[in-house]
Amino acid sequence: MDRWEALWIVIVAATLGIFIGTLVAIAGVGYIPPSEVEAEYRPTDAVEEFKPGVRSLGDGVYEVNILAYRFSFQPNKIVLENPKEVRFRIYSNDVLHGFNIIGTNVNIMVIPGYVSEIVWRPPPDFEGSYLVICNEYCGIGHSGMFAELVIKR
Amino acid sequence: MFKDYEKVFMRISILFSFVALALGGLFGFIQLVSRTPGFPRLVDASGYYTALTGHGVLMAIIWTAFFIMGIAVFVMVSELRVNFRKTLLGLTLVLTLGGTVTAAIPILAGRASVLYTFYPPLIGHPLFYIGLAVVIVGTWVFSAAVIDVFLRWRRANRGVGIPVGAFGVITTIIIWLEATPGLSIEVLMDLIPASLFGKPVDVLLDRTLFWYFGHPLVYFWLIPAIVAFYAIMPKLLGVELYSVKAAKLAYILFILASTPVGLHHQFVDSGLSFEAKLLHTTLTYSVALGSFVTAFNVLATLERAGRARGGGAFSWILKLPWRNPVFAGLALAFILFGFGGIGGIVNASLTMNYVVHNTLWVVGHFHLTVGSIVTLVFMSITYLIFPVVFDRNIFSGSLAKIQPYMWFVGMFIFALAYHIAGIYGAPRRVDDSSYMGLSPEIWSPLLQIGAVGGLIFWLSGVIFILNVFASLKFGAPATVNGASLSNGSGSEPEDEPTIFDRLSIWIIVALILIVIGYTVPMMEIFSRGLSPVEIVYIGG
Numbered sequence: 001m002d003r004w005e006a007l008w009i010v011i012v013a014a015t016l017g018i019f020i021g022t023l024v025a026i027a028g029v030g031y032i033p034p035s036e037v038e039a040e041y042r043p044t045d046a047v048e049e050f051k052p053g054v055r056s057l058g059d060g061v062y063e064v065n066i067l068a069y070r071f072s073f074q075p076n077k078i079v080l081e082n083p084k085e086v087r088f089r090i091y092s093n094d095v096l097h098g099f100n101i102i103g104t105n106v107n108i109m110v111i112p113g114y115v116s117e118i119v120w121r122p123p124p125d126f127e128g129s130y131l132v133i134c135n136e137y138c139g140i141g142h143s144g145m146f147a148e149l150v151i152k153r
Numbered sequence: 154m155f156k157d158y159e160k161v162f163m164r165i166s167i168l169f170s171f172v173a174l175a176l177g178g179l180f181g182f183i184q185l186v187s188r189t190p191g192f193p194r195l196v197d198a199s200g201y202y203t204a205l206t207g208h209g210v211l212m213a214i215i216w217t218a219f220f221i222m223g224i225a226v227f228v229m230v231s232e233l234r235v236n237f238r239k240t241l242l243g244l245t246l247v248l249t250l251g252g253t254v255t256a257a258i259p260i261l262a263g264r265a266s267v268l269y270t271f272y273p274p275l276i277g278h279p280l281f282y283i284g285l286a287v288v289i290v291g292t293w294v295f296s297a298a299v300i301d302v303f304l305r306w307r308r309a310n311r312g313v314g315i316p317v318g319a320f321g322v323i324t325t326i327i328i329w330l331e332a333t334p335g336l337s338i339e340v341l342m343d344l345i346p347a348s349l350f351g352k353p354v355d356v357l358l359d360r361t362l363f364w365y366f367g368h369p370l371v372y373f374w375l376i377p378a379i380v381a382f383y384a385i386m387p388k389l390l391g392v393e394l395y396s397v398k399a400a401k402l403a404y405i406l407f408i409l410a411s412t413p414v415g416l417h418h419q420f421v422d423s424g425l426s427f428e429a430k431l432l433h434t435t436l437t438y439s440v441a442l443g444s445f446v447t448a449f450n451v452l453a454t455l456e457r458a459g460r461a462r463g464g465g466a467f468s469w470i471l472k473l474p475w476r477n478p479v480f481a482g483l484a485l486a487f488i489l490f491g492f493g494g495i496g497g498i499v500n501a502s503l504t505m506n507y508v509v510h511n512t513l514w515v516v517g518h519f520h521l522t523v524g525s526i527v528t529l530v531f532m533s534i535t536y537l538i539f540p541v542v543f544d545r546n547i548f549s550g551s552l553a554k555i556q557p558y559m560w561f562v563g564m565f566i567f568a569l570a571y572h573i574a575g576i577y578g579a580p581r582r583v584d585d586s587s588y589m590g591l592s593p594e595i596w597s598p599l600l601q602i603g604a605v606g607g608l609i610f611w612l613s614g615v616i617f618i619l620n621v622f623a624s625l626k627f628g629a630p631a632t633v634n635g636a637s638l639s640n641g642s643g644s645e646p647e648d649e650p651t652i653f654d655r656l657s658i659w660i661i662v663a664l665i666l667i668v669i670g671y672t673v674p675m676m677e678i679f680s681r682g683l684s685p686v687e688i689v690y691i692g693g
Contacts (some may be wrong), residue, residue: 001396001398001399001402002396005395005396005399005446005449005450005453008445008446008449009442009445009446009449012442012445012446013442016438016439016441016442019438019498019502020431020434020435020438023431023434023502023503023504024431026504027427027431027504031504032427032503032504033420033421033427033430033503033504033506033507034421034423034507070689094274094689095272095274095275095689096272096273096274096275096356096360098511098580100511100578100580102577102578102592102593103577103578103593105507105508107421107507107508107510107511108421108423108507109419109421109422109423111356111357111360111422111423111424112274112356112686113355113356113357113684113685113686114356114357114423114424114684115423116423117423131588131591131592131593133580133588135510135511135512135580135581135582135583136272136511136582137202137205137268137275137582137583138275139275139689139691140198140199140202140266141198142198142202142582142583142584143198143583143584143585143586143587143588146588146589146591148591
């Protein structure tokens with residue numbers, strides 16, 4: 001191992017260190033992957049207890065409960081007016097699903113037995129509709145599992 | 154040098170790997186054409202997921218594992234001059250072939266379309282999991298056979314550095330033994346009982362166990378390819394490897410940090426904390442350091458070879474033997490490795506990951522890694538060792554010359570288009586991504602460009618398969634003998650041992666890192682209490 005090689009190793013290690021430092025720094029301002037989880041629902045009770053639907057908490061803050069099942073989301077059309085902050089809580093009562101709002105950073109696994117949570121701040125100028133898809137294989141009808149998210153201003 | 158039974162072992166395992174490659178390629182073709190808009194839909198959704206499962210299992214596990222076992226015997230025997238035990242090799246073949254056939258039956262019958270990650274609670278036919286378990290036991294027998302050869306060599310060669318090729322094989326085996334307990338626990342404790350008796354399972358725990366295995370699997374593929382760069386390429390070019398010590402450093406980094414990194418496949422799983430994910434990102438980046446060290450070493454070796462042929466500051470690149478299919482395949486794979494590695498840095502970043510998670514970006518990424526750095530390198534190794542193992546020359550030298558270039562061009566187009574489509578959110582693992590016309594318009598042209606590239610490298614694969622099978626029947630008697638491949642490997646056994654040759658220390662450090670890396674997420678999962686759910690039989 002010569003001088004140049006040692007230098008290269010130091011440069012690469014420093015670069016990777018900077019990457020990791022950046023990750024930690026931007027985590028401080030909220031750029032963290034969805035990690036939260038809350039007490040699980042037993043699958044049999046989920047539909048009654050979980051109450052899928054949109055709940056407005058006022059001032060553009062919404063909580064949206066979504067039930068994922070083979071091969072649909074409930075509700076499969078979500079309408080939000082002037083949303084500022086949206087908390088999605090997603091629950092699967094059968095197999096593993098994904099929840100991905102195309103064109104956004106909302107991309108989360110929906111693991112049966114656990115409630116997946118993700119908070120989204122929509123772009124303030126966006127008006128129109130987003131495509132929401134299940135992006136984890138869930139069975140033969142997987143490609144038909146999608147929903148529409150409409151933003152009104 | 155090789156005993157007859159070793160030759161038989163290499164022939165069977167390498168030929169079987171080609172069969173897996175051919176069948177996996179056929180499934181790949183069916184998938185590619187069926188899912189691309191505007192291309193004929195060859196199969197329905199059920200056929201698509203059967204093909205997807207077959208493609209994944211055959212390519213990711215069977216093609217790689219069988220080829221790796223074949224070349225592991227080749228490298229160990231030719232470098233160390235110690236022979237394998239016949240019974241261990243025989244038992245390996247019985248178990249791995251038997252297990253593969255057992256698992257293949259339900260896959261081909263469409264009764265195990267659970268994809269190669271087989272996430273519960275989707276559950277396939279029990280034979281799929283039982284066959285898989287038998288294959289794993291077979292690979293443990295093989296690991297024992299390799300360790301036995303290594304220990305006998307070491308007893309007879311105290312105070313001597315481990316040759317760089319054999320070091321790589323040992324690294325591969327250590328990583329495999331680090332990784333497989335995760336899968337074994339998942340399959341034995343959860344998946345087999347689930348498929349036989351309907352046992353409810355905790356999906357988060359099983360995902361975590363799967364990826365405990367699933368990421369080191371990547372390095373299990375990668376290290377043999379790196380062995381080709383360290384042990385075969387310098388010899389091919391007639392120069393010494395630039396730095397044997399750096400090569401061993403890279404291997405050690407892979408041993409240390411290839412396993413406690415699996416959470417980077419679960420960055421968007423709820424129920425695993427930010428801290429655990431950050432820990433795995435950090436460890437992943439320390440494995441990346443191993444890849445960067447390799448990149449420097451290989452490039453410096455190439456420059457040394459080019460300059461030895463009279464090249465200057467940049468013209469050394471042109472002096473390299475680009476018409477030699479073995480060299481061309483290795484070098485082109487190395488270029489694709491660079492792109493794959495940079496993409497991997499994005500995947501391993503816990504904040505960028507959710508932009509690309511489960512999109513076609515990931516498909517583009519692993520076709521550069523397992524599909525290029527591994528597969529293209531294995532093809533190149535085939536051109537080199539075929540005459541030694543099968544006593545026949547390659548049937549068509551001219552087809553062998555163009556094949557790596559076709560693979561490179563096709564793969565480049567495919568991977569580029571798929572990476573971009575992934576950034577636009579196009580999902581992987583889906584038979585049809587039109588979503589009743591709601592999908593972004595840009596997806597279709599990107600998928601179509603990707604498919605053109607895919608067809609080019611698929612054709613390259615067809616040429617490779619036809620060429621090797623034609624060689625078995627029509628190839629001229631071999632003109633290369635084994636001895637000429639076995640010396641000048643860049644690291645002669647007379648090398649002084651380095652700190653990196655003291656493997657037991659590094660294995661202990663690796664185990665400590667694994668314990669640290671997985672205690673955090675496992676404590677989270679178990680302290681919260683498991684949440685088992687009912688299983689869902691595939692097709693049921």
